[in-house]
Amino acid sequence: MIAKIFLLFGAIIFLLAAIGLLKFPDFLTRMAAASKATTLSLVLLALGTCFHFQSLEVTLKLGAMILFIFLSTPISAHLLGRTAFRKNEKLKLGNSSLFGTRSEKPKT
Amino acid sequence: MIHDTGSPSWILDSLTLGILILSALLVMLKFLRSHSNFDRVLVVDVLTTWGIALCLVLATTSGTSSWLDLAILFAALSAAATIGLCYYLENSTTDQPENTQL
Numbered sequence: 164m165i166a167k168i169f170l171l172f173g174a175i176i177f178l179l180a181a182i183g184l185l186k187f188p189d190f191l192t193r194m195a196a197a198s199k200a201t202t203l204s205l206v207l208l209a210l211g212t213c214f215h216f217q218s219l220e221v222t223l224k225l226g227a228m229i230l231f232i233f234l235s236t237p238i239s240a241h242l243l244g245r246t247a248f249r250k251n252e253k254l255k256l257g258n259s260s261l262f263g264t265r266s267e268k269p270k271t
Numbered sequence: 272m273i274h275d276t277g278s279p280s281w282i283l284d285s286l287t288l289g290i291l292i293l294s295a296l297l298v299m300l301k302f303l304r305s306h307s308n309f310d311r312v313l314v315v316d317v318l319t320t321w322g323i324a325l326c327l328v329l330a331t332t333s334g335t336s337s338w339l340d341l342a343i344l345f346a347a348l349s350a351a352a353t354i355g356l357c358y359y360l361e362n363s364t365t366d367q368p369e370n371t372q373l
Contacts, residue, residue, distance in 0.1 A: 164279075164280070166331060167280055167283040167284065167287070167331075168283070170283070170284075170287045170327075170328055170331055171283055171286060171287050171290075173287075173324065173327075174286075174287045174288075174290040174291050174294070174324070174328070175290060177290070177291060177294045177321070177324055178290050178291075178293060178294045178297075180294070180317065181293075181294040181295075181297035181298045181301075181317070182297060184297070184298060184301050184313070184314070184317060185297050185298075185300065185301050190307065190309050190310060190313075193310065193313065194309075194313055197313055197316070197317050198316075201317055201320040201321075201324075204320075204324060205320060205323060205324060205327075208324050208327040208328065209327060211327075211331060212327045212330055212331050212339070215331045216330075216336060218336075220336070221336050221339060224336075224339045224340070224342075224343055225339065227343055227346075228323065228339070228342050228343045228346045231343070231346035231347055231349065231350045232320070232323070232346055232349070234350055234353075235346070235349045235350040235352075235353040236316075236320070236349075238353050238357065239316055239352075239353045239356055242353075242356060242357055242360050243309060243312060243313060243316075243356075243360075246309070246360050247309050250309075252309065
């Protein structure tokens, strides 16, 4: 039963990621919602699957899958974010940068 | 998949699958409504993750661990696609004049 609850929470977080992807106003916030929430969702789903099967073979397979996901999702999100930033994708939520306007260099 | 239709496990399985399918529909709607290539790349990335999530849920609901092999294959393809994306972006992106601080 606990496996099913983990799976349900994973699916709900995936739904939240999809809503964020649809509703957030600019690309960088959409990217944050999609990358973080889907990673957490997959971890919850993998935990649920692990609890369901309770075997070493399945656990190793899920570990390999999580390793691939942890390698690929942050890298692709970082690259897309950096490229969007360089292409002057505009932020629409409040102040556009932690350091003031984006054309200024951060004070060190 | 044979279920006892009165058990809560069957309800939870159906709810999980339904929520996942609704998520995919919302993400595809974003793909159709968006005019930005960045958004489309992001949607494809999310849909790859959705495929892995669907494989995990199907493995659990059917009790067949061979769905996990397909999930690993999707994860490996996602990693390979990320390497291709790195190569493409690093070789094709030029800075706009306003912003070069990264």
